[in-house]
Amino acid sequence: MDISEIRLDIEAIEQNAALSEETNFNSRADAIDNLEFNVIDRIEGLLHTINRPDELIALKQYADRVKRRLEDINNNLFRRLRADIQAGGCRGAVFKSLIDQYVGRVSSGGSQPPDEIGYDSLDLFINGLLLSQAAPTETKDREPEMVYYQQTPARIILELVEKAHLTEKDIFYDVGSGLGQVPILVHLLTGATAKGVEFEPAYSDYARESAVDLNLSGVEFINTDARTADFSDGTVFFMYTPFAGRLLQAVLDKLLAESQQRVIKLFSYGPCTPQLARQSWLKSIDQNEAHLYKLGVFTTLL
Numbered sequence: 001m002d003i004s005e006i007r008l009d010i011e012a013i014e015q016n017a018a019l020s021e022e023t024n025f026n027s028r029a030d031a032i033d034n035l036e037f038n039v040i041d042r043i044e045g046l047l048h049t050i051n052r053p054d055e056l057i058a059l060k061q062y063a064d065r066v067k068r069r070l071e072d073i074n075n076n077l078f079r080r081l082r083a084d085i086q087a088g089g090c091r092g093a094v095f096k097s098l099i100d101q102y103v104g105r106v107s108s109g110g111s112q113p114p115d116e117i118g119y120d121s122l123d124l125f126i127n128g129l130l131l132s133q134a135a136p137t138e139t140k141d142r143e144p145e146m147v148y149y150q151q152t153p154a155r156i157i158l159e160l161v162e163k164a165h166l167t168e169k170d171i172f173y174d175v176g177s178g179l180g181q182v183p184i185l186v187h188l189l190t191g192a193t194a195k196g197v198e199f200e201p202a203y204s205d206y207a208r209e210s211a212v213d214l215n216l217s218g219v220e221f222i223n224t225d226a227r228t229a230d231f232s233d234g235t236v237f238f239m240y241t242p243f244a245g246r247l248l249q250a251v252l253d254k255l256l257a258e259s260q261q262r263v264i265k266l267f268s269y270g271p272c273t274p275q276l277a278r279q280s281w282l283k284s285i286d287q288n289e290a291h292l293y294k295l296g297v298f299t300t301l302l
């Protein structure tokens with residue numbers, strides 16, 4: 001790709017009026033991605049090989065300007081939608097139709113292959129909407145069996161909501177809740193009380209501040225080790241592999257004790273799913289336990 005081709009690419013994006021329409025979120029996400037990883041990366045690569053880089057520097061500034069203009073459209077959109085959530089008018093079916101309007105209808109599990117995590121424009125939309133601040137750095141050392149923070153793809157959370165049939169009587173727990181977007185999303189979509197248990201205080205503080213900022217009263221974040229958490233009111237649990245081995249087994253044993261008091265549902269994602277499938281007290285509902293990156297769905301055996 002030479003300099004004039006790169007310029008034509010940027011101009012094509014700049015002159016595409018449809019990208020300025022707020023509802024064209026997916027096309028705008030693709031254009032931002034193209035500018036960042038195709039155009040700007042390419043220019044930076046060429047800058048190292050050319051003696052008089054003035055033209056390239058100007059081209060990079062042009063690409064940056066066009067990219068910032070598209071990002072500003074998203075930022076204004078998120079500000080307006082956050083104000084709707086804060087005012088209390090954007091919950092349940094209204095919130096779901098908002099997602100459909102901007103990102104399109106998301107089918108169960110999406111189109112990702114079952115052995116890859118895969119993030120998409122739905123994640124960009126949900127992150128822009130719910131995670132408005134930069135992520136904090138960790139403050140505590142993790143034990144070897146504790147897994148680092150990585151977020152659940154949003155399409156998996158939508159699938160969980162579809163399959164869990166949560167009502168306002170349910171108490172949902174995300175075990176190892178990181179920055180908190182799972183409980184926040186579950187609460188916004190269902191009205192159920194949603195709680196997150198998180199070992200790292202910087203993460204649970206972040207999650208709590210996000211919920212307060214969105215004016216959500218049915219969401220709670222508890223900073224504790226899942227081994228010592230009180231799960232006695234929980235009816236539906238989710239874990240995106242927060243830990244492994246004996247630590248995972250210790251928390252599963254706690255949930256076993258809870259399941260002797262009432263029926264609970266358990267959802268999982270990632271490499272923890274096979275260990276859940278080996279628990280004699282759990283029944284796999286849709287035989288996804290061999291697929292690490294499909295949603296695992298379990299219920300208590302009575």
Ligand SMILES: C[S@@+](CC[C@H](N)C(=O)[O-])C[C@H]1O[C@@H](n2cnc3c(N)ncnc32)[C@H](O)[C@@H]1O
Nearest residue numbers: 146149150151152176177178198199225226242
């Ligand atoms: C793979 S991330 C999942 C985060 C979150 N569920 C999400 O999808 O965005 C695992 C999380 O579990 C947390 N974690 C690890 N060990 C924990 C423990 N013993 N008790 C509570 N949380 C723990 C980590 O700090 C991390 O935030």
